[in-house]
Amino acid sequence: MALVLELLCALALLVLAVLAIALGRFSSASRIVYAVSLLVTAAGFAVAVVSLVAMPASLTLPFGLPWLGAHFRLDALAAFFLAVVNFGGAAASLYAIGYGQHEAVPGRVLPFFPAFLAGMTLVVLADDAFAFLLAWEFMSLMSWALVMAHHRDSENVRAGYIYLVMAGFGTLCLLLAFGLLAGPEGGYVFAAMRSHHLPSTLAALVLILTLLGAGSKAGLVPLHVWLPLAHPAAPSHVSALMSGVMTKVAIYAFIRITFDLLGPPDWWWSVVVLALGSATAVLGVLHALMERDLKRLLAYSTVENVGIIFIGLGLALAFRANGLAAAAALALTAALLHVLNHMVFKSLLFFGAGAVQVATGARNIEQLGGLIHRMKVTSAAFLVGAMAIAALPPFNGFVSEWLTFQAVLLSPQVSEWGLKLMVPTAGTMLALAAALAGACFVRAFGMSFLGRPRSPAAAEASDVDRFSRAAMVALAVLCLLLGILPGFVIDWLAPVVRSLAHAQMPAQVSVPWWSIVPIAESRSSFNGLLVFGFIAVSASLAILAIHTLASRTIRRAPAWDCGTPVTSPLTQYSAGSFAQPIRRVFGTVLFRARETVSMPLPGDASPARLEVVLHDIPWEAIYVPLAAAVNGTANWLNRLQFMTIRRYLMLVFLTLISLLLVLAIWT
Amino acid sequence: MTVSYLVQGAQMVLVLSLAPLLTGVIRKIKARLQRRRGASVIQPYRDLARLMRKDAVLAENASWLFRVAPYMIFAATWVAAALVPTFATGLMFSWSADLIAIIALLGSARFIQALAALDIGTSFGGIGASREMMIATLAEPAMIMIVFTLALVAGSTQLSTVADFMLSGGPGLRVSLALAAVALILVAIAENGRVPVDNPATHLELTMVHEAMVLEYSGRHLAMIEIAASLKLLLYVSLIACVFIPWGMAPMGSDLSAYAVGAGTYALKLLAGAVLLAFFETAIAKMRVFRVPNFLGAALMLGLLGTLLLFVSGTI
Numbered sequence: 014m015a016l017v018l019e020l021l022c023a024l025a026l027l028v029l030a031v032l033a034i035a036l037g038r039f040s041s042a043s044r045i046v047y048a049v050s051l052l053v054t055a056a057g058f059a060v061a062v063v064s065l066v067a068m069p070a071s072l073t074l075p076f077g078l079p080w081l082g083a084h085f086r087l088d089a090l091a092a093f094f095l096a097v098v099n100f101g102g103a104a105a106s107l108y109a110i111g112y113g114q115h116e117a118v119p120g121r122v123l124p125f126f127p128a129f130l131a132g133m134t135l136v137v138l139a140d141d142a143f144a145f146l147l148a149w150e151f152m153s154l155m156s157w158a159l160v161m162a163h164h165r166d167s168e169n170v171r172a173g174y175i176y177l178v179m180a181g182f183g184t185l186c187l188l189l190a191f192g193l194l195a196g197p198e199g200g201y202v203f204a205a206m207r208s209h210h211l212p213s214t215l216a217a218l219v220l221i222l223t224l225l226g227a228g229s230k231a232g233l234v235p236l237h238v239w240l241p242l243a244h245p246a247a248p249s250h251v252s253a254l255m256s257g258v259m260t261k262v263a264i265y266a267f268i269r270i271t272f273d274l275l276g277p278p279d280w281w282w283s284v285v286v287l288a289l290g291s292a293t294a295v296l297g298v299l300h301a302l303m304e305r306d307l308k309r310l311l312a313y314s315t316v317e318n319v320g321i322i323f324i325g326l327g328l329a330l331a332f333r334a335n336g337l338a339a340a341a342a343l344a345l346t347a348a349l350l351h352v353l354n355h356m357v358f359k360s361l362l363f364f365g366a367g368a369v370q371v372a373t374g375a376r377n378i379e380q381l382g383g384l385i386h387r388m389k390v391t392s393a394a395f396l397v398g399a400m401a402i403a404a405l406p407p408f409n410g411f412v413s414e415w416l417t418f419q420a421v422l423l424s425p426q427v428s429e430w431g432l433k434l435m436v437p438t439a440g441t442m443l444a445l446a447a448a449l450a451g452a453c454f455v456r457a458f459g460m461s462f463l464g465r466p467r468s469p470a471a472a473e474a475s476d477v478d479r480f481s482r483a484a485m486v487a488l489a490v491l492c493l494l495l496g497i498l499p500g501f502v503i504d505w506l507a508p509v510v511r512s513l514a515h516a517q518m519p520a521q522v523s524v525p526w527w528s529i530v531p532i533a534e535s536r537s538s539f540n541g542l543l544v545f546g547f548i549a550v551s552a553s554l555a556i557l558a559i560h561t562l563a564s565r566t567i568r569r570a571p572a573w574d575c576g577t578p579v580t581s582p583l584t585q586y587s588a589g590s591f592a593q594p595i596r597r598v599f600g601t602v603l604f605r606a607r608e609t610v611s612m613p614l615p616g617d618a619s620p621a622r623l624e625v626v627l628h629d630i631p632w633e634a635i636y637v638p639l640a641a642a643v644n645g646t647a648n649w650l651n652r653l654q655f656m657t658i659r660r661y662l663m664l665v666f667l668t669l670i671s672l673l674l675v676l677a678i679w680t
Numbered sequence: 681m682t683v684s685y686l687v688q689g690a691q692m693v694l695v696l697s698l699a700p701l702l703t704g705v706i707r708k709i710k711a712r713l714q715r716r717r718g719a720s721v722i723q724p725y726r727d728l729a730r731l732m733r734k735d736a737v738l739a740e741n742a743s744w745l746f747r748v749a750p751y752m753i754f755a756a757t758w759v760a761a762a763l764v765p766t767f768a769t770g771l772m773f774s775w776s777a778d779l780i781a782i783i784a785l786l787g788s789a790r791f792i793q794a795l796a797a798l799d800i801g802t803s804f805g806g807i808g809a810s811r812e813m814m815i816a817t818l819a820e821p822a823m824i825m826i827v828f829t830l831a832l833v834a835g836s837t838q839l840s841t842v843a844d845f846m847l848s849g850g851p852g853l854r855v856s857l858a859l860a861a862v863a864l865i866l867v868a869i870a871e872n873g874r875v876p877v878d879n880p881a882t883h884l885e886l887t888m889v890h891e892a893m894v895l896e897y898s899g900r901h902l903a904m905i906e907i908a909a910s911l912k913l914l915l916y917v918s919l920i921a922c923v924f925i926p927w928g929m930a931p932m933g934s935d936l937s938a939y940a941v942g943a944g945t946y947a948l949k950l951l952a953g954a955v956l957l958a959f960f961e962t963a964i965a966k967m968r969v970f971r972v973p974n975f976l977g978a979a980l981m982l983g984l985l986g987t988l989l990l991f992v993s994g995t996i
């Protein structure tokens with residue numbers, strides 16, 4: 014029943030996409046389309062939440078390959094990711110009811126938005142390789158169309174091209190992985206893959222292919238290069254969907270294949286996953302720290318969070334390979350909780366970035382500043398999102414990272430030396446990434462919203478429409494709720510974790526005061542509700558006491574600035590200067606950052622210049638040579654087109670001879 | 681049960697009332713070591729009272745965040761300090777936040793403080809915030825590594841449990857704990873902006889961090905920030921005392937005399953911490969800001985080494 018409803022939702026979104034093409038001419042089309050997709054995704058979310066605890070249901074429809082049909086299945090894992098997809102979709106639709114009004118050519122966005130949502134829904138529901146890959150490609154193409162919505166911008170065209178290449182590469186890897194999983198009998202239905210286990214070399218190959226295929230969509234280093242280009246190029250509500258939701262669909266694909274279809278893991282798999290996750294987390298956030306484009310900064314921070322999720326998944330694999338079911342359940346819960354949390358705060362932050370772009374027309378944080386005075390709601394919501402993504406209590410990002418740390422602390426129980434060394438290193442990298450995220454979001458929020466306006470547009474900004482504000486406030490409230498009452502979500506996740514790890518975390522809601530206790534209270538516990546309560550009470554007490562007993566007068570005066578205030582807003586600390594200490598500490602090696610200062614000669618009135626050069630090492634070391642090699646080969650093969658007839662005949666003859674030789678040797 | 685509440689309440693009042701005293705004592709000892717007479721040890725209380733009575737002067741473009749921040753910083757730091765066992769283990773609410781959460785609470789306070797520093801849009805605030813966050817990106821991972829070492833030895837990240845475990849003499853002398861102790865002291869120096877990382881006595885040189893961030897604050901807002909800084913220093917001294925020299929702390933459910941002993945030994949530990957810090961700060965010179973990464977890198981490596989040793993063998 015629930016499965017049918019979810020499929021109907023996907024169908025409704027597809028119909029809506031077709032209608033949007035027809036409606037595109039009317040001025041109110043944008044509101045109608047987003048309002049309907051809000052309703053549909055809200056229904057889909059409700060059904061997914063309820064069906065998470067229900068028994069798995071499956072259904073075969075007579076589409077697709079004639080001998081196969083299209084298989085769909087709704088189990089706990091699919092229900093969780095459906096909830097994430099639909100919630101993200103609903104939030105984006107609500108935001109877009111207002112934000113979509115600013116679209117210059119709505120016809121380039123409206124039909125693809127619901128189709129993109131439908132594609133993601135179908136990926137999660139698919140239960141055979143054919144339906145999965147078809148939905149996956151559909152999802153990629155629809156998001157590509159959205160990336161190309163503003164196609165006159167040459168940067169967007171480049172982003173779209175790189176995205177298309179990477180998406181094709183990812184699908185190819187997944188295709189090969191499913192081919193190996195299906196085996197020589199061609200059992201393309203997931204149930205058949207689940208029932209037969211591959212030999213360990215083939216299983217390892219499937220893991221590598223899955224890491225390439227799903228990892229390229231999720232943004233694992235070094236396959237992340239398309240992500241910071243393509244996600245910001247789309248309109249902001251689509252950026253939120255791509256960053257907050259589509260990367261989660263990729264993570265779903267990884268979990269589905271490695272945890273569900275592939276059978277028992279080898280221990281060294283987890284070393285690979287942990288190493289990739291750690292590198293992704295740290296490199297992602299360092300890139301974000303160097304970035305000046307607000308939306309691209311957020312996209313890099315998505316790379317970081319994907320790394321954090323993969324660290325959790327790697328830990329779960331390590332524990333599973335060692336037969337530690339309870340520990341695997343903890344690590345998996347942490348990863349899934351971070352999937353949910355990241356969807357919430359990353360959508361919120363992208364909505365904020367979109368609001369800033371609408372209000373000021375700028376995405377470069379060097380041109381913003383002082384928006385907290387003019388965009389009160391947006392700035393407050395963005396602040397909550399920034400604190401949540403920096404893993405600070407009492408918001409939700411902290412809870413999932415705390416659980417990951419608790420899982421790391423269980424790792425002395427694993428027996429392999431490789432893991433014993435890898436896990437603490439991954440723990441350090443996680444802590445480093447969290448601390449760097451703090452710096453990154455102080456910079457992002459501080460430069461955009463605080464200080465004095467650095468451009469006339471920032472000085473005259475005003476807050477956005479009420480739908481956009483409503484979406485942001487709702488997500489900000491959710492960040493707090495998930496942070497102070499995570500026990501309810503952890504218990505809700507229990508069926509998902511049980512189906513994959515064969516164990517679950519202890520029930521949390523029944524713990525007194527709604528603490529979360531991963532293993533035992535003597536070991537570790539955290540109570541966001543109490544911590545939040547304590548902070549709120551002691552802050553109010555301090556305010557009350559001081560305002561009644563001491564002074565409450567306020568005087569306004571020019572800024573003190575050590576007695577030498579300079580009025581030009583250009584003298585403020587800029588985003589570049591804020592990042593300079595961290596660039597010096599980490600960037601000299603990781604980005605080969607070089608600074609050159611050119612001072613004018615004495616008496617010369619020209620300004621001094623500071624030039625900073627950063628290198629994107631994965632791009633320069635892998636992609637540029639690869640592209641050059643492809644180009645070179647293509648040029649070389651191009652000669653095949655300009656030969657005389659004699660040579661063509663000779664080629665045909667040689668091919669024939671060699672094929673005959675092959676046949677002769679073969680038999 | 682009621683005892684636990686009482687201990688918790690006493691702890692909250694104790695840390696708040698002792699924190700300025702600790703700062704005063706350190707200043708006094710430092711002054712004597714520099715052959716100055718120095719202000720009285722209760723001078724910080726007088727300063728706070730004076731600041732609270734004064735008008736708060738706000739810059740013209742200060743936002744609501746600038747006004748709210750001091751109270752948030754104070755509240756987060758106070759809650760964190762109240763959860764580190766000082767004279768007795770068995771705090772009523774010690775389970776509401778373990779050591780990782782306490783560190784994260786201090787992280788929240790720092791986040792807000794750095795934002796408040798950027799709010800006015802002066803270059804002093806920017807330089808302070810930027811450097812503070814750079815130091816934090818190195819100090820926080822080091823701190824997490826120390827937590828890992830402690831948690832692997834004691835089997836818990838709950839400070840009360842860790843303190844009980846250390847008190848019972850369970851671990852004995854361990855290399856990993858020694859490494860963690862050194863790392864924790866390095867982190868504590870950096871986190872509190874003490875010499876050689878930052879100089880708490882000045883804000884007029886270009887190596888400043890904390891004092892530059894609070895330059896625009898005045899009146900009651902400055903008082904809140906000052907008291908939060910004192911609380912943070914007290915927190916770190918208590919943390920080192922609680923984990924590495926837990927002797928004298930009253931375990932849960934002991935009688936009144938044990939609590940008196942606990943309070944007495946705690947006072948002695950604070951005094952010892954103050955003397956050591958004052959000697960250290962007098963003996964050493966402030967380092968350039970880009971030497972700080974080496975300083976904290978050493979702490980990070982020591983913490984990682986301690987953790988790795990424990991992964992290699994549970995008894996080292």
